[in-house]
Amino acid sequence: xxxxxxxxxxxxxxxxxxxxxxxxxxxxxxxxxxxxxxxxxxxxxxxxxxxxxxxxxxxxxxxxxxxxxxxxxxxxxxxxxxxxxxxxxxxxxxxxxxxxxxxxxxxxxxxxxxxxxxxxxxxxxxxxxxxxxxxxxxxxxxxxxxxxxxxxxxxxxxxxxxxxxxxxxxxxxxxxxxxxxxxxxxxxxxxxxxxxxxxxxxxxxxxxxxxxxxxxxxxxxxxxxxxxxxxxxxxxxxxxxxxxxxxxxxxxxxxxxxxxxxxxxxxxxxxxxxxxxxxxxxxxxxxxxxxxxxxxxxxxxxxxxxxxxxxxxxxxxxxxxxxxxxxxxxxxxxxxxxxxxxxxxxxxxxxxxxxxxxxxxxxxxxxxxxxx
Amino acid sequence: xxxxxxxxxxxxxxxxxxxxxxxxxxxxxxxxxxxxxxxxxxxxxxxxxxxxxxxxxxxxxxxxxxxxxxxxxxxxxxxxxxxxxxxxxxxxxxxxxxxxxxxxxxxxxxxxxxxxxxxxxxxxxxxxxxxxxxxxxxxxxxxxxxxxxxxxxxxxxxxxxxxxxxxxxxxxxxxxxxxxxxxxxxxxxxxxxxxxxxxxxxxxxxxxxxxxxxxxxxxxxxxxxxxxxxxxxxxxxxxxxxxxxxxxxxxxxxxxxxxxxxxxxxxxxxxxxxxxxxxxxxxxxxxxxxxxxxxxxxxxxxxxxxxxxxxxxxxxxxxxxxxxxxxxxxxxxxxxxxxxxxxxxxxxxxxxxxxxxxxxxxxxxxxxxxxx
DNA sequence: TTGTAGGCGTTATCAT
DNA sequence: ATGATAACGCCTACAA
Numbered sequence: 069x070x071x072x073x074x075x076x077x078x079x080x081x082x083x084x085x086x087x088x089x090x091x092x093x094x095x096x097x098x099x100x101x102x103x104x105x106x107x108x109x110x111x112x113x114x115x116x117x118x119x120x121x122x123x124x125x126x127x128x129x130x131x132x133x134x135x136x137x138x139x140x141x142x143x144x145x146x147x148x149x150x151x152x153x154x155x156x157x158x159x160x161x162x163x164x165x166x167x168x169x170x171x172x173x174x175x176x177x178x179x180x181x182x183x184x185x186x187x188x189x190x191x192x193x194x195x196x197x198x199x200x201x202x203x204x205x206x207x208x209x210x211x212x213x214x215x216x217x218x219x220x221x222x223x224x225x226x227x228x229x230x231x232x233x234x235x236x237x238x239x240x241x242x243x244x245x246x247x248x249x250x251x252x253x254x255x256x257x258x259x260x261x262x263x264x265x266x267x268x269x270x271x272x273x274x275x276x277x278x279x280x281x282x283x284x285x286x287x288x289x290x291x292x293x294x295x296x297x298x299x300x301x302x303x304x305x306x307x308x309x310x311x312x313x314x315x316x317x318x319x320x321x322x323x324x325x326x327x328x329x330x331x332x333x334x335x336x337x338x339x340x341x342x343x344x345x346x347x348x349x350x351x352x353x354x355x356x357x358x359x360x361x362x363x364x365x366x367x368x369x370x371x372x373x374x375x376x377x378x379x380x381x382x383x384x385x386x387x388x389x390x391x392x393x394x395x396x397x398x399x400x401x402x403x404x405x406x407x408x409x410x411x412x413x414x415x416x417x418x419x420x421x422x423x424x425x426x427x428x429x430x431x432x433x434x435x436x437x438x439x440x
Numbered sequence: 441x442x443x444x445x446x447x448x449x450x451x452x453x454x455x456x457x458x459x460x461x462x463x464x465x466x467x468x469x470x471x472x473x474x475x476x477x478x479x480x481x482x483x484x485x486x487x488x489x490x491x492x493x494x495x496x497x498x499x500x501x502x503x504x505x506x507x508x509x510x511x512x513x514x515x516x517x518x519x520x521x522x523x524x525x526x527x528x529x530x531x532x533x534x535x536x537x538x539x540x541x542x543x544x545x546x547x548x549x550x551x552x553x554x555x556x557x558x559x560x561x562x563x564x565x566x567x568x569x570x571x572x573x574x575x576x577x578x579x580x581x582x583x584x585x586x587x588x589x590x591x592x593x594x595x596x597x598x599x600x601x602x603x604x605x606x607x608x609x610x611x612x613x614x615x616x617x618x619x620x621x622x623x624x625x626x627x628x629x630x631x632x633x634x635x636x637x638x639x640x641x642x643x644x645x646x647x648x649x650x651x652x653x654x655x656x657x658x659x660x661x662x663x664x665x666x667x668x669x670x671x672x673x674x675x676x677x678x679x680x681x682x683x684x685x686x687x688x689x690x691x692x693x694x695x696x697x698x699x700x701x702x703x704x705x706x707x708x709x710x711x712x713x714x715x716x717x718x719x720x721x722x723x724x725x726x727x728x729x730x731x732x733x734x735x736x737x738x739x740x741x742x743x744x745x746x747x748x749x750x751x752x753x754x755x756x757x758x759x760x761x762x763x764x765x766x767x768x769x770x771x772x773x774x775x776x777x778x779x780x781x782x783x784x785x786x787x788x789x790x791x792x793x794x795x796x797x798x799x800x801x802x803x804x805x806x807x808x809x810x811x812x
Numbered sequence: 813t814t815g816t817a818g819g820c821g822t823t824a825t826c827a828t
Numbered sequence: 829a830t831g832a833t834a835a836c837g838c839c840t841a842c843a844a
Contacts, residue, residue: 107821118831123823154590155527156821159836174552183546187573196570201559218526354756384726386758479837490815495839528837531820
C-alpha cells in the first residue's frame, strides 16, 4: 500500500500499541461563512483613496506620496489584515517567484541537504520552492515537469537525473523557465557539481597507500552518469597505482543499503576475493559492511571499505566508515542563487565545480605490516 | 555561514580535492527572446472556435460538444503545446490547489517521512505542497504563515510546533485555509498523531521486564508538548512498576545526536548511575551510546538503551538500538487526506490516533541472571 | 452546440 | 500627488 514504510525487523515486533483511530466530535463542519478577504479595493475604500494609491504605497513606489496618505493606507491595511494575493500579482507581473526542485527522493540525506540548501536560499530571495520526488522514474519526471510548467515556475533545479538517455526533459522545459542541473547530466543547462572522478580516484589512492591491492568496486547502475563518472575515477586510481583493472571486481547495485549487502554477498558466494571495497555510496557501503561481518570478514583488517557522500550514519557505525564529503547544502544553495541571478539578467558560469574532502576513519586503516 | 554543514571529524580531513569553481563560457546570456506562451485565445484562434469552447473541451465539461470541435481543439492545444496557467485558474476559481507543510527540519528522518507522505498524497489529488522549514523558530513560523497566506494555500499542515505557547499561529491562519496538526499542540485544529504517552510507558515496562530498575530518561525541552506527553508515559511506566520517580534521572536535551551525548556525559560526570536509558529520540540515543562507550560502559549489559522514532540508523549501529516506530508516512498522508476531505466538504474526525510498535533489538536485551 | 461578456486581484500606463 | 482604466489568462453565467 505504501512503499515508504520499512518492513519490520525479523521477529522484532511487539506490543501493537493501542488500537487505531477515534472519530471524536464529527468535525466542526463547514466553518460557518468565511469572511471575505480584503483586497486592494477594500483597503482603498477604508483609506479613502484609489486602488492605485494603495498599490503604490504598499509597494514603496516612488516617494511622491504624501506622508498622510501613506499613513492612512498602511493603517487601513493593518486594520484589515490585508495580504496581497500572490497569484494575482504573478498573473499581472508574469513571474511566480517560485522554483521547482526535481529530486529522486527526499529521504536520502544527500538530497535533503540539497533541498535545505535550495529552500533556505530561495526563501532568502523571496522565492518559494516546489519539491518533486521523482523516485528516478521518467514518467514521474515528465508529470512533474508539466506540473511545474503549469505553475509557471520561474526556474527549475534538476537533480539526480543524469541517466544515459535523460534528454526527455530537454524540450519540455527551458523556453520560459531558467534551469540549472546539479550533478552530471546530458542537457545543455548550466550545471554545478563536484569532481566525482577526482574524488574517487583520490579515495582509491588512499586505499592503495594503506597497502590494498585488490580493490573491488561497489557501484551503481551502468546507465547512471554519476556511476560512469565515478567508475572512471576508480579506474584512474588503479592505473595510477599500477594495478590492472579487473572488470569482475565491479559490482553493480542500486546503491541502497540492501542493494550493497546483496551485491557483496553474491560476490563472496561467487568466490571473489578482495582486500578493499570502494563504494559509490555510504548506504551501499553500510550494506557491504553487514555482508562482510556476516561472512566473518573483519574490517578493516581483512577488508577495508570506503564510502561516498558522507551520510550521518558513517560516523555512527563500527568501525566508523571512511567517506568522501561533498558540499551538498551548497549545491542546492548555489543552484538557487544561479537561478535567481539568471532571472535578474546577471551572467552565470556554465559550470561550477565545488571541492570534495576525504574523511578518513577506521574502516580504511592501513594494513599493519606483520613482523616476519 | 551555513548552519547545515557538519563539522569535520576531529583531524579526519585530508586531501581538499581540487580547488573551487571554474567560470567557463560566460553563460548563454539572455536566451534571445522567449516565445510568448499560448493561451486559450491562441488555441481558440488556431482551432477556429471561441475561448469558451476551448475551455469547455479542455476541462471535459458536458459532452454537449461536437466530436469534430473537440478534436480540433485538442489538436490545436497539442500543436501549440498549450499548458493552462494555473495562477489564472486559481485566481478565477479561488482555490490554489496548494497545501503548506510546516516542518521543523526536513533533515530529520521523522519529518521527511511525513513530508513524503504529504507530498505523495497531495500529488495524487492534484495538489502541490510547499515545504516550510521552521527550525522550531517562532519568527520563521510567522514568516512562513504569512507567506502561505499570500500564496492563498488551500490548507496547512502543522508539524512539530507543539510548544507551550504556540498560540501565535492561531489567529494568523484558519479563516480561509483548512488546517490539520500532526502531533500534540494547543490549537483547536483537527489533529492526528500517536499515543506517545502509551508508547513510552510500554517501552519502560519492557525495560523493567528486562530486569532494569534505575531507568534514566533522556528527554527533550520541558516546553515541548511532545516531551511532556512522553515524560508522562515515562512516569506512568515507572509507577506501574512500583519504581519511584527520581527527577534527577531526567536529562533534558535538544534530542540531537550531540545533545544526547552531552547530556549523558554530564550526567555521568555528575556521578549519576543507572542501568537503562529511555530516550525520546533515536538520535539522542545514538549520542548516548557514544557517551556510554567512551565511559567504558557496555550496552546492554551494564546499561540498556531504548530509542524512539525508529530512524534507519538504529538498525545499523552496534548493538542495534531498540526503538519505537510510528507510522510517519501515514501521518503526512492522512493529514493531507483530511485537508482534501475538508476542502470537499466532507466531515473529518477531530482527532485520530495511529498505532505505534515497539522494535526490540539488542540494546535492551534482558539482564542475564548470573549464577551465584 | 457554441459564443459574448464580465470579473477574479493586481499593477502599469496615461491622465489630471 | 493621485485616479481612472486596461490588461494579465481563465472560467462561467447568460444568450443565442
